[in-house]
Amino acid sequence: MSDINDLLSRIDGALAAVKEKAQRTQQQQLQEYLERGKLLKEYEKVQAKIVEITKPRLEAFAKRSGDRVSITPSFSETRRSAQFEFRSPKAYITLSFSVAPDQELKNVVLEYNLKVVPVVWKFNSHAEFSTPISTPDYAALTKWLDDRIIEFVELYIHINESEIYDKAEYVEDPVAKVKFPKFAAGATLDHAGQTYFFIDNSTKADFAKQKGIV
Numbered sequence: 001m002s003d004i005n006d007l008l009s010r011i012d013g014a015l016a017a018v019k020e021k022a023q024r025t026q027q028q029q030l031q032e033y034l035e036r037g038k039l040l041k042e043y044e045k046v047q048a049k050i051v052e053i054t055k056p057r058l059e060a061f062a063k064r065s066g067d068r069v070s071i072t073p074s075f076s077e078t079r080r081s082a083q084f085e086f087r088s089p090k091a092y093i094t095l096s097f098s099v100a101p102d103q104e105l106k107n108v109v110l111e112y113n114l115k116v117v118p119v120v121w122k123f124n125s126h127a128e129f130s131t132p133i134s135t136p137d138y139a140a141l142t143k144w145l146d147d148r149i150i151e152f153v154e155l156y157i158h159i160n161e162s163e164i165y166d167k168a169e170y171v172e173d174p175v176a177k178v179k180f181p182k183f184a185a186g187a188t189l190d191h192a193g194q195t196y197f198f199i200d201n202s203t204k205a206d207f208a209k210q211k212g213i214v
Contacts, residue, residue, distance in 0.1 A: 036105060039105035039106075039133070040078070040101075040105065042133055042134070043078065043101045043105055043108060043133050046108050046133050046136050047078075047080065047099060047108065049136070049138065050099050050108065050110070050136075050138075050141065051080065051099070053138060053141065053142055053145075054097065054099070054110075054145055057142075057145060057146065057149065058082055058097065061084075061149050062084070065084070065086070067087075068086055068087050068088070069084050069085065069086050069087070070084075070085050070087075071083065071084055071085075072085070074098075078100055078101055079098055079099065079100040080098065080099050080100075081096055081097065081098030081099070082096065082097055082098075083095070083096040084096070086156065088156075088159065088160055089160075090159050090160055091116050091117060091118065091120075091121075091159055092115075092116070092117045093114075093115070093116050093156070093159075094114070094115045095112075095113070095114050095115075095152055096111075096112075096113045096114075097110065097111070097112055097145070097148075098110070098111045098113075099111075101133065102130070105133065106132065106133060106134075107130045107131060107132055107133060108130070108131055108132075108133050108136060109128055109129070109130045110128065110129040110130075110141065110144065110145065111126070111127070111128050112124075112126065112127040112128070112148045113125065113126055114126070114152065114155075116155075116159070121155065121158065121159055123155050124151070127148060129141055129144040129145075168181035168182065168183060169181070169182045170182065171185065171197040172197075173197065173198050173199045173203050174196055174198075174203075174207055175198070175203040175204075175206045175207050175210075176198075176199055176203050178199055180197075180199060182197060185197040185198065185199070186198060186199050186200035186201065186204075187199075187200060187201045187203075187204040188204075189204055189207065189208065189213075191211060191213060
C-alpha cells in the first residue's frame, strides 16, 4: 500500500503537468503574436505601396465622374476602402474598392463591390485580386484595377446611354456632312482659328487637301 506522500507526489505531478502545458501554450501564443506583428508590418508596407498606386487612379476616375459622384473613404486597423455613390436618374449605384489582408496575413486582397438597384442590367457585383504579401505583383494589380474601372464605366454608360446622347454637344463633319456627338469625334483639326471635327481620319485628310493644308 502506498503512503500519503506517494499520493501527494502524484497530485503535485498532475498540477506541474498542467502548469507546464499552460506555460507552453502561453509561449506559443506569444510567438504567434510576435509573428503576426512582423507580418502586419510587412503588410503595412505593401498596403502603402498599393495606396500609392490606386489613389491617383481612383482620383482620376472621380474627377472624370464630376458632380455625378460622392466619395466616402473608410479606414480600420488593416482595411482601407473608398465607396463611390453615383447619382443617376436610372438607378441607385454604389461602387467600392477596398484593400485588406487575408486571415493568415499571407496575401493582400483587393475587392471590387458593385450594387445597382433596380437589378435590370447584367453586371459583376464582386471581384477580387489576391497577391502574396512577400512578393506582390503590382503590375498585375494595376491592370486588374484599371480593368475594373473601365468595366464599371462601360456599365454606367450602358445604363445612362440615352441621357448621355441627349445632353451631348453635336458637331458636323464638314466633308461627310454627318452630325454626331462631339465626344465621338474620330479626328479633329485646328484651322484658321477654328476647330473642325471629323468622323475619322479619312474625311480629315480630304478636308486638309481641300484647304491646302500640308
